[in-house]
Amino acid sequence: MSAPASTPRPPAFALSHWLPAGRSFLWVLIAFAVGLALFALVLSKARNRDDTLFRAGTAPTADAPRYAPLPAPLPADRDNASGMGAAPPAAAPTEGEERPRLVETRPAPPPPALPTQAAPVASSAPSRPEPLAGQTPAPRYPTQALRRGESGTVMVRAQIGADGVPNEVAVATTSGSRHLDRAAVDAVKRWRFRPAMANGQPSAGTVMVPISFQAQR
Numbered sequence: 001m002s003a004p005a006s007t008p009r010p011p012a013f014a015l016s017h018w019l020p021a022g023r024s025f026l027w028v029l030i031a032f033a034v035g036l037a038l039f040a041l042v043l044s045k046a047r048n049r050d051d052t053l054f055r056a057g058t059a060p061t062a063d064a065p066r067y068a069p070l071p072a073p074l075p076a077d078r079d080n081a082s083g084m085g086a087a088p089p090a091a092a093p094t095e096g097e098e099r100p101r102l103v104e105t106r107p108a109p110p111p112p113a114l115p116t117q118a119a120p121v122a123s124s125a126p127s128r129p130e131p132l133a134g135q136t137p138a139p140r141y142p143t144q145a146l147r148r149g150e151s152g153t154v155m156v157r158a159q160i161g162a163d164g165v166p167n168e169v170a171v172a173t174t175s176g177s178r179h180l181d182r183a184a185v186d187a188v189k190r191w192r193f194r195p196a197m198a199n200g201q202p203s204a205g206t207v208m209v210p211i212s213f214q215a216q217r
Contacts, residue, residue: 128205128206128207129158129160129193129196129206131191131193131209132164132191132192132193137187137190138187139187139211139213140187142179142182144179145179145183146215149215150175150177150179150215151213151214151215152175152176152177152180152213153175153210153212154171154175154180154181154210154212155171155172155210155211156169156188156208156209156210156211157169157170157171157172157208158188158193158206158207158209159206160206161195161204162202162204163195163202164192165193169188175213180211191209
């Protein structure tokens with residue numbers, strides 16, 4: 001009696017059967033690398049283009065809406081020029097209703113101006129010095145002139161200071177006698193004066209003083 005024949009077993013899975021041969025596998029790797037490089041290049045160009053669009057700062061704008069032009073305005077002298085129709089007639093006031101009246105108010109008059117008193121204006125023209133009463137001693141008659149019978153009038157010019165004291169005394173018009181002229185100058189030097197006034201303040205001034213000599217015979 002013969003032994004039963006054994007059933008064939010399916011071959012075990014082997015990865016080496018599915019892999020391509022040596023050269024074929026090398027070409028597959030090269031193609032995969034080239035495709036990956038092309039994909040990276042395309043992706044970088046797409047990013048650069050997006051950055052350029054955003055950096056330009058120009059946003060896409062839609063087309064401006066189109067509106068129908070407005071009708072031309074009507075002349076002012078035509079009726080219903082505004083297109084709003086005629087103004088409605090004013091309602092008649094009912095009986096017993098008071099009509100509004102326009103009340104015109106006038107501004108109050110300004111208050112009367114108070115009278116102003118003008119300030120006294122000081123005289124700009126200075127006054128002249130004047131001799132003080134009781135302070136004008138008489139001149140001495142010179143003995144030599146008296147013996148000779150000399151007489152005459154001496155015009156003395158005196159410069160009076162702000163204190164009323166003569167500063168400079170000189171003969172303006174001589175009497176013809178030097179003795180009389182000297183006695184007149186000596187007398188005026190002893191006089192005292194009220195000083196001249198300028199703008200309300202004492203000031204220096206000049207005065208002419210006549211001194212007369214008459215010899216008794």
